[in-house]
């Protein structure tokens with residue numbers, strides 16, 4: 001086959017993920033797409049994978065991707081007429097603790113919300129599923145009937161067959177060797193000639209960092225991945241397992257002992273044990289042992305000693321495991337990002353380039369990943385919000401040391417529970433506030449936000465600040481009385497929070513205002529004022545929210561969440577016309593929020609600012625003798641000012657504010673304060689799962705303006721037809737936990753929607769949740785139920801989104 005010289009999309013990498021992307025593109029009619037594989041398909045991680053395919057995931061987006069992929073696999077062999085060994089055996093997960101059972105109940109609830117049936121099990125029920133197991137020390141477990149294992153090579157070949165049948169092209173033994181840009185197109189270089197194309201995809205698996213380097217001259221960044229060595233071994237055939245299979249006509253279900261950190265599954269008549277060991281090993285990290293040019297179809301030497309603890313533990317759980325010797329060990333490369341989730345979406349900094357790599361569960365996720373990636377490419381958006389895997393979630397702080405430390409931590413805790421108040425300790429302190437020392441001296445317990453360390457809460461002498469104390473799903477922990485005090489200090493006096501790392505962009509140039517009007521859904525502030533602006537995608541769904549300060553006719557500061565830094569910069573820069581200037585100024589300024597009824601009195605003593613200027617104004621002034629931009633807003637919903645200062649002035653300004661009597665408060669208190677006001681958070685409540693109108697942001701929309709902003713037609717149609725669901729505030733029976741993300745809401749026993757965020761409101765004395773509900777359930781006073789870790793809690797739909805100061809009297813005071 002001769003290599004095409006022109007294509008619409010070139011995918012680099014023929015593992016399960018790249019092939020699935022080609023299949024989905026071709027099936028959707030994008031036939032001029034070429035996949036390049038340097039060796040034979042599956043030569044990377046795919047060929048040696050165990051092929052386990054769970055639905056279970058902690059992230060709703062990832063679970064959705066797996067749910068879709070598994071359903072695709074169940075029908076794929078017939079669809080493309082290619083046999084696949086796919087054993088839908090079901091799987092049990094074991095819980096050693098009550099907390100683990102709560103995690104399972106939360107995931108069961110999420111699964112049910114997307115139409116999957118998982119069941120909580122007693123130890124006896126677990127034994128009915130898997131009779132060869134000790135259960136005396138178990139709390140219980142979780143059963144997923146659709147879990148199983150698939151042959152990774154066969155599923156890849158089946159997808160390849162489907163892709164070819166729909167017109168996609170696969171070029172095997174054709175390594176890509178580099179990329180260049182010419183006349184607005186990519187030229188992908190290969191040993192067999194160049195291909196000119198619109199879009200390139202890096203789907204190179206554990207080689208993705210190497211391929212990523214080609215994009216550095218085009219605005220790309222170093223790909224944050226570490227290659228880990230991952231093993232599983234197969235025993236010799238076990239007669240009892242063979243007999244059970246003969247008797248029942250099927251394989252044993254998969255078993256995952258997640259608290260001990262391994263899976264165990266039947267393979268023909270033997271068992272396959274795969275641990276995620278704490279004493280794990282990264283590969284190819286030192287300069288004297290770099291990744292080889294080509295590792296196709298190769299493995300690392302066996303290292304069973306590393307797995308010894310896990311093997312012993314598994315033999316106690318399933319004694320049959322110890323009755324036979326090891327038949328074969330597989331030790332292969334597996335790529336890990338810092339959080340263990342893949343990079344799937346637009347390539348940071350590079351237009352017309354996408355990433356689909358660093359999958360640790362790529363067999364389970366490959367089917368869904370192909371769908372998600374093809375949607376990004378074809379439509380510029382995805383059916384489900386996929387922020388949890390968006391490559392732009394990591395920014396410039398992910399140096400090799402960070403990536404390695406995080407990969408070791410994440411791999412060693414692959415099955416760990418992610419508690420809402422627990423902060424993972426590895427590779428912290430990447431970006432520090434100028435006030436860091438002072439915050440620590442004040443007792444700050446820090447959390448990482450896009451690498452920036454911010455105070456979550458302030459501990460006092462004697463408080464339990466151990467890791468162990470935060471391993472709970474409960475709202476109450478050592479932080480709880482402190483958060484309450486911090487909120488009350490803001491309510492009754494004045495508090496200060498250091499919000500280092502607020503993302504901030506300067507926009508200027510003749511025509512900047514008109515350009516902004518053309519891309520945002522609402523209006524712009526007058527000079528000297530500020531307001532929230534929203535950008536939607538073509539479906540009218542919420543892309544992002546920014547605070548917009550206007551300094552002159554065509555001069556703006558746009559501020560957005562710390563986490564949104566690269567995402568939001570690209571949302572703007574990809575559309576920026578010639579002649580306008582957009583600069584990321586995040587590192588040049590830091591932000592303090594001074595808020596509470598006594599904020600004016602405090603700030604009056606520190607400078608000459610005009611504190612009579614109204615809500616949503618800003619002014620250049622001085623605070624404690626240092627230049628400062630003061631903005632009259634408060635995410636805490638009290639009288640307040642954001643004080644924006646240069647990093648070199650921040651310590652002096654913060655010290656002056658503290659010395660004048662402001663109580664330091666942290667992010668937990670801020671979250672409680674903001675939810676009482678019905679203020680929404682980005683990628684919590686505001687996401688591409690919902691439209692601006694559904695999210696209740698109609699007051700920020702200008703459907704009658706002449707500009708044809710993205711999403712206008714869709715929002716106009718929705719406004720005419722009426723939204724079918726709407727975001728509301730619920731007061732929930734307090735319970736011991738706050739409702740987790742995507743907790744289901746029921747009205748009259750039927751599913752009516754889901755929670756997007758929740759927290760306790762200390763000013764109003766109520767547990768609060770923000771939820772997206774079917775409009776029929778949105779009538780104020782409607783009684784609903786919220787499923788919180790398996791418990792149905794009563795809740796009531798509120799009249800107003802804001803439970804605290806709904807008339808805004810306090811913030812306008």
Ligand SMILES: Cc1cc2nc3c(=O)[nH]c(=O)nc-3n(C[C@H](O)[C@H](O)[C@H](O)COP(=O)(O)OP(=O)(O)OC[C@H]3O[C@@H](n4cnc5c(N)ncnc54)[C@H](O)[C@@H]3O)c2cc1C
Pocket residue numbers: 012013014015016017018036037038039040041042043044045046047048049050051052053174175176177203204205206207211230231232296330331332333334356357358359360361362363364365
């Ligand atoms: C021991 C082990 C067990 C595993 N078990 C499971 C499991 O049970 N379930 C599960 O879901 N996942 C499992 N995984 C993970 C799984 O293997 C990977 O997530 C998955 O294979 C990743 O697929 P991919 O397509 O992203 O990458 P890969 O399969 O690595 O494919 C990338 C491809 O890109 C090609 N390539 C690289 N550079 C170039 C270039 N310049 N030009 C052309 N081609 C190039 C490579 O040759 C390779 O074929 C396991 C991994 C290991 C190591």
